[in-house]
Amino acid sequence: MTSRTLLATALLSALLPLTGCQDREAQAAAQAQAQAAAAEQAAEAAERDFEAAVAAENWPLAKAQADVLLARHPGTDAADRVRAQFDAVKAKGDAERETARTAALWSYDTRPAxxxxxxxxxxxxxxxxxxxxxxxxxxxxxxxxxxxxxxxxxxxxxxxxxxxxxxxxxxxxxxxxxxxxxxxxxxxxxxxxxxxxxxxxxxxxxxxxxxxxxxxxxxxxxxxxxxxxxxxxxxxxxxxxxx
The missing domain is CATH 2.60.40 (Immunoglobulin-like)
Incomplete structure (x- = not known):
C-alpha cells in the first residue's frame, strides 16, 4: 500500500465519526422540530376549543380549557395568545360563579292564602x-x-x-x-x-x-x-x- 493510499485511508477513518455525529445531531434536530410542530398543532386545536367557549360566553369552560392548554403546551404560540386573554376570562368566570352562588341563597314560595x-x-x-x-x-x-x-x-x-x-x-x-x-x-x-x-x-x-x-x-x-x-x-x- 502506497503512502498516498495510507493517507487517504487515515483521513476517511477520521471523518467517519464526524459524519455519524452530524447525522445524530440532524436526526435530533429533526425530531425536536417534529415534536414542536405536533405540540403547536395540538395547542392550536385546544385554542379553537377555547375560542369557541369564549364566543359562546361560557366563561367557566373557557377558563378550564385555557388551564389545560397552558399546562400542557406552555411554550407554544397558541399558549401565548390564550395567556393574553386569560385574566379577563377568569374574571368573567369568577363573576358568573358568584352570581350563581348568591342567586342560590334566595328561596321563593307561592302558596294559597x-x-x-x-x-x-x-x-x-x-x-x-x-x-x-x-x-x-x-x-x-x-x-x-x-x-x-x-x-x-x-x-x-x-x-x-x-x-x-x-x-x-x-x-x-x-x-x-x-x-x-x-x-x-x-x-x-x-x-x-x-x-x-x-x-x-x-x-x-x-x-x-x-x-x-x-x-x-x-x-x-x-x-x-x-x-x-x-x-x-x-x-x-x-x-x-x-x-
Missing part, C-alpha cells in the same frame, strides 16, 4: 348569630306579599327573642355605606319569633344593586346583634309589584 296567593322571598344570614347565649343560630330575612295582610318585611329567629315590643329602631347598613335607622316592631304573637321592619318598601329598595345588607337589632338577652345578608342574587321579578 286569604283567598289568593301569598308570595315570599327568603334569605338566611351569611353567618349564624348567638342572640341569647345558647349558641349561634340562623336568622332569616323575609319579604312577603299576602292577599289580606299586604306587603311586609321581617326577621325571624330560631331561638331567643327580639327586644322590640311594641316598637324599636334597627340600624341597616348597605355594603360600606352609612347605617340607616328604620322603625321596627315585634308583634305580640308566639307563632314565630319575628320582628317586622315597618317600611318594607324602603328596605326592598335598599337591596337593589347591593351586595350585602347588615341589620343590627336589639335582643331580650341584652344589647344588639347584627345579621349580615348577601342579597346580590335577589330575583326581583319573583316579587311582582314590589319594584
Amino acid at each position: 286569604g283567598g289568593g296567593q301569598q308570595v315570599s322571598a327568603m334569605l338566611y344570614a351569611r353567618d349564624a348569630v348567638d342572640v341569647d347565649g345558647s349558641g349561634a343560630k340562623r336568622v332569616r330575612l323575609i319579604f312577603r306579599d299576602h292577599p289580606e295582610w299586604g306587603r311586609s318585611s321581617y326577621l325571624v329567629l330560631d331561638a331567643g327573642d327580639f327586644d322590640c315590643y311594641p316598637s324599636c329602631r334597627v340600624r341597616v347598613r348597605v355594603d360600606d355605606g352609612e347605617p340607616r335607622r328604620m322603625a321596627a316592631n315585634r308583634p305580640q304573637t308566639d307563632e314565630a319569633i319575628a320582628m317586622f321592619i315597618d317600611d318594607e318598601r324602603a328596605l326592598w329598595r335598599l337591596l337593589d344593586g347591593a351586595t350585602t345588607v347588615a341589620i343590627e337589632f336589639p335582643v331580650k338577652a341584652g344589647g344588639t346583634r347584627t345579621a349580615v345578608f348577601e342579597v346580590a342574587g335577589l330575583d326581583r321579578a319573583r316579587m311582582p309589584g314590589w319594584n
